Amino acid sequence: MNAHEQEEDRIRQVLQQSLRPVGAEHEPNRDLWPAMLRRLDAKPASTPWFDWALLAGLVAVAALFPSAIPVLLYYL
């Protein structure tokens, strides 16, 4: 074994000592991919009826009192 190989061997040993071992105990105890797929496929939360009613009320008020629209825009 020449000096270069000895140096490589020493570096390998130092690296093995400094890095944490990756073994079976560091893996999750179940497959996470199906849960990930379920989350990707999940529909976003639907808008509650209360918010639709509120929006309809706002549209109705704006239609009945159009003079309120510039005032509301003034505050946006």
Place this chain on the structure above:
Amino acid sequence: MNTHPYLRAYLAGIFIPTLVLPLLLAVFIMARIVVQVPTPIEQVMIFPMAIVPSLFGLWNMLYMVSHPSVHHPIGLHGAVLPLLMAPIGALVATHLNVLQFGSHGLIWFQACTIPYALVVPGFLFAMAAYYLVWKYIVGTLNRILGIA
């Protein structure tokens, strides 16, 4: 993305006012030039241009600061903002002759009369609009920017 959270909150907050401002400007210019409504655009634009965006941004920063301890929904947080903005806006508008107190109601922009009986319902109308804007627009932006 954990850097500059306050800056991101501020930017998410000012998104809607800066989007609405050109629209508002277009409406007032149309009203003044096309329909010949004697609206003083210069005075009208001061509050929406100088104060509203900053208030929205600061209010969203306040939400970011207070949410971990209070856990209040962002829609409710936004719905409270008119309580702060209405008096400030009315004060600025009164001093700039944009708002006048007539015998029958509030006269906005020397053109729109809001009867006094409709002031409280109008305020509730504004709170409802703010609730929806903050819940669905500012809240979405907060999620996109990784704040909420």
